[in-house]
Amino acid sequence: LKSVRSVDELIVVVGDVMAAHTAIVRRCGILHRDLSTNNIMFCRDDDGMVRGLLIDFDNAVLQSDLHNEQRPDQIGTFPYMSIGNLEQSSVKRTALDDWESLIYILCWLGTIGINREDQEKVDIQSNMQICRWRDEISGPI
Numbered sequence: 497l498k499s500v501r502s503v504d505e506l507i508v509v510v511g512d513v514m515a516a517h518t519a520i521v522r523r524c525g526i527l528h529r530d531l532s533t534n535n536i537m538f539c540r541d542d543d544g545m546v547r548g549l550l551i552d553f554d555n556a557v558l559q560s561d562l563h564n565e566q567r568p569d570q571i572g573t574f575p576y577m578s579i580g581n582l583e584q585s586s587v588k589r590t591a592l593d594d595w596e597s598l599i600y601i602l603c604w605l606g607t608i609g610i611n612r613e614d615q616e617k618v619d620i621q622s623n624m625q626i627c628r629w630r631d632e633i634s635g636p637i
Contacts, residue, residue, distance in 0.1 A: 497509070497533050497536055497537070497538065497605070497610075497611075498611055498612040498615065499538075499611060499612060500538065500546065500610055500611050501611065502610075503610060505538075505546045506605065506610050508545075508546050508547075508548065509536065509538045509546055509547075509548035510536070510548060510598065510602070511548065512538075512547055512548030512549070513531075513536050513548040513549070513550045513598075514595070514598065516548070516549075516550045517531075517550055517591070517594060518591070520550075521559070521591045525558055525559045525560060526553070526556050526557070526558055526559070527556060527557055527558075527559055527562070527589060527590070527591060527593075527594060528550065528553060528555070528556050528594050529555045529556060529557060529571045529572055529589065529593070529594065530552060530554070530555040530556075530571060530572045530573055530597075531550075531572075531573075531576060531594050531597035531598055531601065532572070532573035532575075532576045532597070532601065533576075533601055533604065533605070534552070534573070535550065535551050535552040535573075536548060536549070536550060536551075536601070537549045537551055555571045555572065559590075562588050562589055563588070570582070570584050572597065573597075575600065575604060576597040576600045576601055576604070577597065577600075578592075578593035578594075578596040578597060579596070580593060581593055
């Protein structure tokens, strides 16, 4: 994701990823459960158009397997987890938890910048409380 060139490209990538996510949920009954900036990639076609890819299904689970859980596992990448996941709520996890993670990804990118060039502006980041919080949790970019 750090190589997208514009907000327009980011929108296309995110749209493709969520279309893939929706298709996987509807057709296969699988929840990803770990949407993060590291699990969204893109490729650029010969004509320069970007296409989003959802990767890393290590934490994925069949929705039918979630019916018997008394207390759902706390799974995912910390800054992007849904509130229900963070609070270890007894409410069954759904595709909406993954969509909530996407909202946090977009908030994050909107705060620190959408690409590597934006994110490497150290003078800006060093003064941002949110970047100090991120570094404490997951290490610097």
